[in-house]
Amino acid sequence: MTYHHSFQLIVRGTVLALSVALAGCSLAPTYERPTAPIPSAWEGDVTDGPSRPLAEAPLDWQRFIVSDRLRDIVALALAHNRNLRQAVSNMEAARAQYGVQRADRLPAIGLAGSMTRQRTPADVSPAGTQVTGNVFQANVAASAFELDLFGRVRNLSEAAFEEYLATAHGVRNVQLNLIYDVANAYLMQSSAQQRNALTLRTLAAREESLQLFTLRERSGTASALDYQEAVGLVEQARAEQERTAREVAQARNALTLLTGMQPGAAVDLTDDVGPLFADVDAGLPSSLLEWRPDVLAAESRLRGRNASIGAARAAFFPNISLTGAFGSSSTELSNLFSSGSGAWQFMPQISLPIFSGGRNVAGLDLATARRDEAVAAYEGTVQNAFTEVADALAARRTLAKEVQARAALAASTAETLRLSKIRYEAGIDGQLQYLDAQRRSFADQLSLIEVRTQERLAVANLYKSIGGGGGSEGDLSAAASPPG
Template identity: 55%
Template sequence: MRDLISSALPSTLPTAPAPGRLALLVAAAALVAGCSMAPVHQRPAAPVPAVWAWAGDSSATAPAAATLAWQDFVTDALLRQRIAQALAHNRDLRQALLDVEAARAMYGVQRAERLPGVEVQASGNRQRLPGDLSAAGASTVQSSYQAGVGLAAFELDLFGRVRSLSEAALQEYLASEEAARSVQISLVAEVVQASLLHDSARQRVALTQRTLASREAALQLVQQRRQHGLDTALDLHEAESLTEQARTELERSERQYRQAGNALTLLLGQPPQDQEQAADQAMDQALSTLPLVQDIGPGMPADLLTHRPDIRAAEHLLQSRNASIGAARAAFFPRISLTGALGSSSAELSHLFQGGQRSWSFMPQLQLPIFDGGRNQANLDLAQVRKDMAVVAYEKSIQTAFREVADALAATDTLRREEAAQRKLVTSSAQSLTLATARYRAGVDSHLRYLDAERSHFASQLALIDVATERQIALTTLYKALGGGWKKDRTPP
């Protein structure tokens, strides 16, 4: 490399025109700027098992999350409309995308340092010298004017310092891009979950309203039977208590429904556009029978390294810290900068661009650190410690992802069976209520038996809404934990 540099630099001050020599120097700089003192990046071993402890019964036939776009994962048209609305108006996502643009601009600034800067330069100087300072013994006025094209201080990146800084900025930009993609996937999952909670609360309101109407009708019947001496005062008070219990549950469900709507509005960035349409559908369809997402397969734990945006972002940050070590190492070696200019000079402004006024200058500069109080060594130690911190963060992100997927797999598997059992319980409690109602009206059973059957059926219906919502939320959490299916080609600037 030193031979290449010595052959490119002139041994003496050139007396010939300079444009060819400046071009030769720029070409030589481009040739020698390919070296790097950064350590070779090696992906740390994943500190997680090679297979999942339990992947569920349907994992073999279910589509993988990485190959399933969110438009296919979400099967409900209204929910897809909400997600599209959130992707267009959510402020957190907008902030993440702006962070990407800022990181991209920073990379562009740092990348420009690898190329020589050429600029038009013009200057003028006019001064008066008194007689005791003038060689002629009399006061004089001196003028000088220059104009031309100059080469700003351009560092010959012999040891890859500028290249390493540019690589670090590139990896920072790519990490911010992955972070934005992670925000996108999280936003999709959050909108799904918020919509499920919102619709679940609406279903609870509708169920409680029907139950309250039924209990009010039953209370009127007990009052009529009480007037005819068929029911006791205890039966009347129990019917009144059951009615007020339903009224209390209705107010609680109304509160949850309104608060869930507020949370959904915040995610969407504006009120849901489909609110009235969804409310009409909610009266006719039960959430427990309307699947919004479908089953997905977890794949292998190693797939998380390429599918999870937060893990990819952590790896890009690790590569950035790796490149920073190369820049810190290069600071120990000489630094050569080139400055030059080519143009015209004249003592008279009117003669500046006339023939014979051509001028040039060439000013190479060499900097070699001898004593800096340990600054370079401290910077290198700091870069190495930051890389070790990035390794720990990368490994922690993998472990966190593994835990999130394992928890989601456990939830989806158990909630699937729990929902099936709860559906059977609702069917059984409905049959019990039908029989208890008939026996009570026929005078065979007491009113207490009917009340117990009515309470059990109402509680089982509420539980079915809750477990169906939890199962679909668990599926959404699994989709998010596996990295989703957000695919977008990435082309560095």
């Protein structure tokens, strides 16, 4: 057999082995998405008609956030937030792990050179004399390549890929929660600054009234009770001013933490009362399965557990591996690549499990139990997603009406306060009615600011609950594309 003919046989055998391996069957169960344990429509949706599917993916966050100021802060957070960086690093680790596992589906081919010097005693030498010899070798070798006839390696690779996808969806989930957290901190700071400004105005008005009560109490036209009521209202406003100042500082610190940046100049958000977000549509509950990153991550993990069953089943069947080498061999280094020095080696190996102490059975039971656990986790994630959207829809619907009622109430008590002041100064009503009108008007103004903040935050919460939209960051937008 010629040197060239031997090389052709090895190449053909390798190609045939690869073809058989790539065409191998898979013992993994056929994947079927579990039936979502949720109703087919939202109860009490804000829309007049029935729920409908989304025509396209929910808004990208740049289109959802219409405030330039808030959009800039969110962009800072996406660029510098440490939790998001950690999630991206975890995704890259899963991506690399998938690459390692995927490499097992192809033979590892390398160059190898060796030199062996051996002494053979005379009593075991065929020539009857002591022999000392050298062997020089240079080979292209493939070592222990497994023919994946039963899909073990392919299913392990599939499980690693699904785990990578789960971490990629996890990155988008962290991103989505970060956008919501920034919006929440931003609204909390705006609300605290508005309440602080209202409190300062109220405190100034009450201190002016206290001076009047002090003069009247000294002149005997006002009782000590009236005076103490006025003092109480001033101290109440002063305590509220300190509380809101504290909340402003804490909200600013929260934004600093979320953006990952050192605190800069204080930002006044008292005038930021216009729209911050575009309106969003919840669509049908089934859309959660397409856009919620946590649901997608749970399903990817379920697919991976399903593939792991196939790998566990393959352990019961024969394992065939190939080791081969092709190159040159000579007793003299100078003749290593001379004509006639060609050498090759082909070593197929098959192993069939007979007794393993129940290891393979336990491995299959473990893979099945983990698949069942993943099914329960997926169903629980879907149910949690449905509840979050239903709560967000209820909040958006009821808060809009509550804002209207609170605004009307605040306007009414403000008018009551104006009239009460006129009647008090005219001597028609006593001080207690006027002080009570001050107290009620201040409380209603605070409640109006808070409920307006909750209404705006409800829109952001709905956006997060339905899965948001795709990010624009280069690393994140490419996260779900398979490597290699």
